[in-house]
Amino acid sequence: MKFKLPYSSQNWVSLIGATIALISLFMIGFLFFISLFLGQGGLYLGLVIYIMLPAVLIAGLILIPLGMLLTVRKERRIGKVEQPPWPRIDLNDSRHRNGFFIFLFGTTVFLFLSALGSYEAFHFTESVQFCGTLCHHLMEPEYTAYQHSPHAKVACVECHVGPGADWYVRSKLSGAYQVYATIFNKYPRPIPTPIKNLRPARVVCEQCHWPQKFYAHKLRYETHYLPDKENTQWDIRLIMKIGAEHSALGLKEGIHWHINTNIKIQYVSPSENVEDIPWVRSINLATRDTVVYRDENNEISDREVDSLTIHTMDCIDCHNRPSHNYRPPAIFINEAMTAGEIPKDLPEIKSISMEFLDREYSTTDSALMSIKEGITNFYRENYKDIYNNKKDVIEKAITGVQNSFSKNIFPEMRVRWDAYPNHIGHQEFKGCFRCHDGSHLAQNKQVIPKNCNLCHLISAQGTPGKMEIAKVGEALDFKHPVDIDEAWREMLCTECHTGVNP
Ligand code: HEC
Ligand code: HEC
Ligand code: HEC
Ligand code: HEC
Ligand code: HEC
Ligand code: HEC
Structure with a gap:
């Protein structure tokens, strides 16, 4: 018996469609086994297996019925055979029977493979590799900062795609837009923050850090180097009051008081990145006490408040850089000096590196070149002795500055510290002082405190060997490392500190 198929399937379009579908199916299978057994290919192979080839396969499959439809319509037009409006399937006709069973079998296999494939595709698009490296230039800053963050082992999607199906859909929609924007080079530089629909929410962080978990006081030890000839070291030791002093008090006091379930802090901001906060409302849900604070240096009318979105404070209002923290030069150079990557005994290295990190560059390569040339010339002109006898020390310093630059500043994407202010702290960015600046007053003149012992x-503070140390249970009055005549009491730190030393 000869194997026959319906007449309508015998046309070029269907034939080409079937060939395309079969070839791509074969390639998917082949590449899948390669990636499975040889463990090779990585990201780009995944892109081909799970996204590109399936698209080609589906296009091929669509061509089959399309070709059949076109043939039937053509025949109807020339009146070759009389055609009813819908196909008539007669299983007693061997042509129809063959066609029908091929369709049934093919569809079953296709649905089964699609289920398998979408599961794999799901995992593939959720991987850190996919998010972090596929659109290489686009995500390079986020990915690099992420790898040096405390969350380097937390997948991107754990934060950017919250629990539940609606989050999944939201993230894929905005992900699809991003792929489009990347391909057509349409994305804004720097990527605006928050990315619509992908801003992590409180539930996201609480999967791993639940607020009931008590955080005690924590000791911070900060080392600074002044921009003088000796790179004078200045250490500050702070006890951070994250929670209360005694765990039994829980969230009743301390910094995490803001996330106490009885407290709701709301605010409005005219700027997208919420750097100015002229209006704050604090609601105690247990006592129903409500206090509204207004910034007396930045007045805002009730009408304007009504026209703005009211934000409710959550983890991201303070921890907005938990995994993409682009540190300012003043900080990352201090860190590299402490780590020994930049020699501390090279005179003026702190101040001279600031000079080159303050400039705007258009590419990483030109920045690294300028840093190298600038520092070399500086020592050749000003410290001949060192330049002639300790070239290796200068080389080491240059490499140290260049490495820290590459981890924190990304000229191609216009990403640097001032593009993404960090909201924790108050020295280089307004951070906590957006509200705690001493000028946010309630009607009864109650103020959001700026008291230096609040947080x-x-x-301990001072240069090593000559440190001023507090008695147990007491705190020192802050001493500014250089003499600025107590100006820090009235002024905000950010009025002088901008990330590169003043
Ligand atoms: C610990 C949680 C966390 C993880 C893990 C994480 N992110 Fe983020 N991401 C954030 C937060 C928080 C923001 C800032 C949101 C805001 O300011 O509203 C952000 C912002 C971004 C932005 C917007 C630009 C910017 O820098 O603000 C991009 C792009 C981004 N993340 C990509 C990634 C990629 C790619 C990965 C994985 C390599 C990743 N994220 C992993 C929490 C996370
Ligand atoms: C999948 C789990 C997970 C999620 C989700 C997560 N984190 Fe973390 N987080 C961790 C782990 C693990 C650490 C490292 C703990 C350690 O070092 O002991 C950490 C550390 C931290 C730290 C301490 C950093 C330091 O300097 O030591 C902060 C702050 C933090 N996370 C905030 C957040 C915020 C804000 C979010 C929500 C945007 C978040 N985390 C989401 C797992 C997570
Ligand atoms: C009012 C600002 C603020 C809010 C809101 C806030 N935090 Fe914090 N959190 C801080 C500060 C400040 C620290 C201390 C960081 C430091 O020492 O640099 C901290 C520390 C932490 C740590 C590290 C604790 C340790 O022992 O190292 C984790 C984890 C953390 N916060 C998670 C969260 C989560 C999750 C949320 C939301 C449910 C949240 N925080 C809300 C300001 C805040
Ligand atoms: C959106 C405004 C806002 C921001 C931003 C903000 N706070 Fe607050 N904070 C408040 C308000 C309002 C109060 C309550 C003041 C009062 O007691 O009247 C408060 C109180 C506090 C308290 C005292 C809690 C207690 O009762 O023991 C601490 C500590 C604190 N904040 C730390 C911080 C830190 C640290 C940051 C930055 C990481 C920060 N806050 C950022 C609004 C803010
Ligand atoms: C609303 C809370 C809050 C208040 C009020 C506050 N600070 Fe801080 N301060 C912080 C936080 C949070 C950090 C930690 C920043 C970080 O994690 O990088 C910090 C860090 C510091 C540091 C260490 C900076 C470093 O990197 O070495 C100094 C010094 C400091 N504060 C001085 C002061 C002085 C002086 C005052 C009073 C004018 C003050 N603070 C008031 C929250 C506060
Ligand atoms: C009137 C301007 C001014 C104000 C206000 C000010 N500073 Fe400074 N600060 C300086 C100068 C100038 C230096 C030293 C020279 C330099 O770093 O360029 C300095 C240096 C420092 C250093 C060490 C330098 C480093 O880069 O590591 C720390 C820490 C510091 N200041 C903390 C603070 C804090 C915290 C506040 C707010 C409470 C503050 N300063 C307010 C001008 C100011």
Whole structure:
């Protein structure tokens, strides 16, 4: 018996469609086994197996019925055979029977493979590799900062795609837009923050850090180097009051008081990145006490407040850089010096590196070149002795500055510290002082406090060997490392500190 198929399937379009579908199916299978057994290919192979080839396969499959439809319509037009409006399937006709069973079998296999494939595709698009490296230039800053963050082992989707199906859909929609924007080079530089629909929410962080978990006081030890000839070291030891002093008090006091379930802090901001906060409302859900604070230096009318979105404070209002923290030069150079990557005994290295990190560059390569040339010339002109006898020390310093630059500043994407202010702290960015600046007053003149012992206690400060140390349970009055005549009491730190030394 000869194997026959319906007349309508015998046309070029269907034939080409079937060939395309079969070839791509074969390639998917082949590449899948390669990636499975040889463990090779990585990201781009995944892109081909799970996204590109299936698209080609589906296009091929669509061509089969399309070709059949076109043939039937053509025949109807020339009146070759009389055609009813819908196909008539007669299983007693061997042509129809063959066609029908091929369709049934093919569809079953296709649905089964699609289920398998979408599961794999799901995992593939959720991987850190996919998110972090596929659109290489686009995500390079986020990915690099992420790898140096405390969340380096937490997958991107754990934060950017919250629990539940609606989050999944939201993230894929905005992901699809991003792929489009990348391919057509349409994305804004720097990527605006928050990315619509992908801003992590409180539930996201609480999967791993639940607020009932008590965080005690924590000791911070910060080392600074002044921009003088000796790179004078200045250490500050702070006790951060994250929770209360005694765990039994829980969230009743301390910094995490803001996330106490009885407290709701709301605010409005005219700027997208919420750097100015002229209006704050604090609601105690247990006592129903409500206090509204207004910034007396930045007045805003009730009409304007009504026209703005009211934000409710959550983890991201303070921890907005938990995994993409682009540190300012003043900080990352201090860290590299402490780590020994930049020699501390090279005179003026702190101040001279600031000079080159303050400039705007258009590419990483030109920045690294300028840093190298600039620092070399500086020592050749000003410290001949060192330049002639200790070239290796200068080389080491240059590499140290270049490495820290590459981890924190990304000229191609216009990403640097001032593009993404960090909201924790108050020295280089307004951070906590957006509200705690001493000028946010309630009607009864109650103020959101700026008291230096509210959030932390300074337990030691000064140059090593000559440190001023507090008695147990007491705190020191802050001493500014250079003499600025107590200006820090009235002024905000950010009025002088901008990330590169003033
Ligand atoms: C610990 C949680 C966390 C993880 C893990 C994480 N992110 Fe983020 N991401 C954030 C937060 C928080 C923001 C800032 C949101 C805001 O300011 O509203 C952000 C912002 C971004 C932005 C917007 C630009 C910017 O820098 O603000 C991009 C792009 C981004 N993340 C990509 C990634 C990629 C790619 C990965 C994985 C390599 C990743 N994220 C992993 C929490 C996370
Ligand atoms: C999948 C789990 C997970 C999620 C989700 C997560 N984190 Fe973390 N987080 C961790 C782990 C693990 C650490 C490292 C703990 C350690 O070092 O002991 C950490 C550390 C931290 C730290 C301490 C950093 C330090 O300097 O030591 C902060 C702050 C933090 N996370 C905030 C957040 C915020 C804010 C979010 C929500 C955007 C978040 N985390 C989401 C797992 C997670
Ligand atoms: C009012 C600002 C603020 C809010 C809101 C806030 N935090 Fe924090 N959190 C801090 C500060 C400040 C620290 C201390 C960080 C430091 O020492 O630099 C901290 C520390 C932490 C730590 C590290 C604790 C340790 O022992 O190292 C984790 C984890 C953390 N927060 C998670 C969260 C989560 C999750 C939320 C939301 C449910 C949240 N925080 C809300 C300000 C805040
Ligand atoms: C959106 C405004 C806002 C921001 C931003 C903000 N706070 Fe607050 N904070 C408040 C308000 C309002 C109060 C309550 C003041 C009062 O007691 O009247 C408060 C109180 C506090 C308290 C005292 C809690 C207690 O009762 O023991 C601490 C500590 C604190 N904040 C730390 C911080 C830290 C640290 C940051 C930055 C990481 C920060 N806050 C950022 C609004 C804010
Ligand atoms: C609303 C809370 C809050 C208040 C009020 C506050 N600070 Fe801080 N301060 C912080 C936080 C949070 C950090 C930690 C920043 C970080 O994690 O990088 C910090 C860090 C510091 C540091 C260490 C900076 C470093 O990197 O070495 C100094 C010094 C400091 N504060 C001084 C002061 C002085 C002086 C005052 C009073 C004018 C003050 N603070 C008031 C929250 C506060
Ligand atoms: C009137 C301007 C001014 C104000 C206000 C000010 N500073 Fe400074 N600060 C300086 C100068 C100038 C230096 C030293 C030179 C330099 O770093 O360029 C300095 C250096 C420092 C250093 C060490 C330098 C480093 O880069 O590591 C720390 C820490 C510091 N200041 C903390 C603070 C804090 C915290 C506040 C707010 C409470 C503050 N400063 C307010 C001008 C100011």
